[in-house]
Amino acid sequence: MRRKRIINTSKESVLQDNRKYVKIVTKLSRESDKELLELLDKIPARRRNELIRSLLYSALITKDIAVPNVPVVEKPERKKKEVKVDEDAIGRLVDGF
Amino acid sequence: MEKFSAGVDVGYGQVKAIVGDSLNSRHKILFPSAIERRDMGEVVLEELANEKRKEENLTSRYWIRIDNEDVRIGENATGYEAGMDRSLLNRDPENYRILALGPVAMYLADNDISEAVLSLGVGVPQKTPEDLIDRLVKRLIDVHDLAVGNYEKGKKVYRNVKLVVSKTIVREQGLGAFISLALQYDDDGNILTVDNSVFDGYAMVVDFGTFTTNVVLFENGKFDRTRSDGKVEYGTIDMINELETILKTKYGIMFSPHAINRELIIKGINVVDKMDGTSIDISEIKREAMEKLWNKIARYIDDSIGSAFMLASQSGKPLKVFFTGGGAKLFADKLREKYSNSKYVVFSRDPIFDNALGFYVKAYFESKKL
Numbered sequence: 082m083r084r085k086r087i088i089n090t091s092k093e094s095v096l097q098d099n100r101k102y103v104k105i106v107t108k109l110s111r112e113s114d115k116e117l118l119e120l121l122d123k124i125p126a127r128r129r130n131e132l133i134r135s136l137l138y139s140a141l142i143t144k145d146i147a148v149p150n151v152p153v154v155e156k157p158e159r160k161k162k163e164v165k166v167d168e169d170a171i172g173r174l175v176d177g178f
Numbered sequence: 179m180e181k182f183s184a185g186v187d188v189g190y191g192q193v194k195a196i197v198g199d200s201l202n203s204r205h206k207i208l209f210p211s212a213i214e215r216r217d218m219g220e221v222v223l224e225e226l227a228n229e230k231r232k233e234e235n236l237t238s239r240y241w242i243r244i245d246n247e248d249v250r251i252g253e254n255a256t257g258y259e260a261g262m263d264r265s266l267l268n269r270d271p272e273n274y275r276i277l278a279l280g281p282v283a284m285y286l287a288d289n290d291i292s293e294a295v296l297s298l299g300v301g302v303p304q305k306t307p308e309d310l311i312d313r314l315v316k317r318l319i320d321v322h323d324l325a326v327g328n329y330e331k332g333k334k335v336y337r338n339v340k341l342v343v344s345k346t347i348v349r350e351q352g353l354g355a356f357i358s359l360a361l362q363y364d365d366d367g368n369i370l371t372v373d374n375s376v377f378d379g380y381a382m383v384v385d386f387g388t389f390t391t392n393v394v395l396f397e398n399g400k401f402d403r404t405r406s407d408g409k410v411e412y413g414t415i416d417m418i419n420e421l422e423t424i425l426k427t428k429y430g431i432m433f434s435p436h437a438i439n440r441e442l443i444i445k446g447i448n449v450v451d452k453m454d455g456t457s458i459d460i461s462e463i464k465r466e467a468m469e470k471l472w473n474k475i476a477r478y479i480d481d482s483i484g485s486a487f488m489l490a491s492q493s494g495k496p497l498k499v500f501f502t503g504g505g506a507k508l509f510a511d512k513l514r515e516k517y518s519n520s521k522y523v524v525f526s527r528d529p530i531f532d533n534a535l536g537f538y539v540k541a542y543f544e545s546k547k548l
Contacts, residue, residue, distance in 0.1 A: 164202055164364065167371035171201070174360055174372045175540045177399065178353060 182294035185538025196538040243325035271317040283339040287326035295545035297537040344544035352383035352394025354536030355502040379495030386505020389413040410478040420467035502532040
């Protein structure tokens with residue numbers, strides 16, 4: 082039989098879930114945090130818990146807010162500037178590894 | 179067909195990937211190192227799919243197929259099981275779906291690319307037995323024929339993506355970063371040529387990872403295994419532990435194990451209410467936690483650089499030290515404060531992706547041979 086996970090679903094329970102010992106007050110001081118909450122509001126409540134975790138971990142590493150779980154793909158514009166690349170030299174470099 | 183390449187750095191905390199069709203046309207992907215036990219989650223995945231589909235009128239690709247089962251990329255595993263080390267600790271990588279290559283497959287499918295050559299770097303704890311590493315890598319590669327699912331007119335349609343693994347690098351995680359170090363760039367980050375100076379003497383790569391900080395030494399461009407065992411069991415994730423300790427010892431605030439609040443307090447939420455109704459601002463405690471962690475790691479780095487410096491001085495060869503990894507970004511200010519006057523220290527332009535870039539360059543040239 083397939084197992085089913087039980088996840089807290091209500092918005093309140095996401096915050097209450099792990100705070101038997103401490104109550105967190107969500108005082109937001111920065112614009113990016115407001116954007117974060119707006120983003121979280123759009124996500125089904127049952128998944129919010131996991132998303133917050135991953136989102137904030139990403140934030141710790143990158144010091145920036147990035148959409149978690151859904152891959153963060155940076156799509157820079159294709160370089161317009163023509164660059165002369167010495168592919169022979171670079172090819173020899175990586176051949177050694 | 180356009181040849182695409184990918185360099186993927188599978189870390190304990192994050193998968194860093196670079197995908198592209200030429201050295202200077204490349205894209206970065208950052209993704210949690212998510213794994214999922216194969217015997218869990220299937221029903222919820224389906225439910226989530228339906229939920230998400232209803233909410234967002236889903237048309238974009240959200241699935242990868244592994245072991246003939248659909249996995250909703252990213253959403254299922256993170257928060258439950260994250261990091262390759264879990265499968266290593268349990269010694270059963272075969273029982274996990276490893277999603278590391280999923281985002282790369284999604285990117286390729288989005289760009290109508292069905293095949294790409296891949297160089298893969300996998301970080302494993304230093305004492306991991308060889309047979310277990312082999313099994314983990316096999317498990318990673320086993321799932322490299324991925325199908326990315328999409329809804330079209332209400333029906334699920336799959337697009338196959340083949341990832342041809344040309345090179346797998348285990349343990350020598352600093353190798354990718356060394357290749358990055360050995361390249362010359364213009365101001366826009368375009369790769370130009372090789373910086374031959376790194377092949378003269380010693381190059382030390384200090385890789386600040388999520389769970390560990392590694393030091394890897396290269397002599398005249400050759401990986402020096404005997405001097406590369408240096409590793410400290412501290413990583414960026416330990417900032418959370420430091421924070422927890424300070425809150426517990428100084429303020430009597432405790433968090434339940436695995437509490438998401440541990441992450442909540444890292445960013446965004448600076449005020450914590452105690453049970454007695456008073457509240458405290460923890461922003462200063464965050465700074466204190468980072469300071470404590472930095473002091474632990476800095477001592478180790480100092481020792482490692484000191485040894486390398488001695489080695490270089492005794493042999494009369496030059497030394498370069500290269501800081502890389504997520505922690506190099508987290509501790510960027512500390513590192514600059516301490517080492518900005520040191521001529522032998524090189525600061526990376528994009529420390530999170532250094533290893534992935536090195537692997538990408540390797541994959542790019544491997545793809546040209548095919």
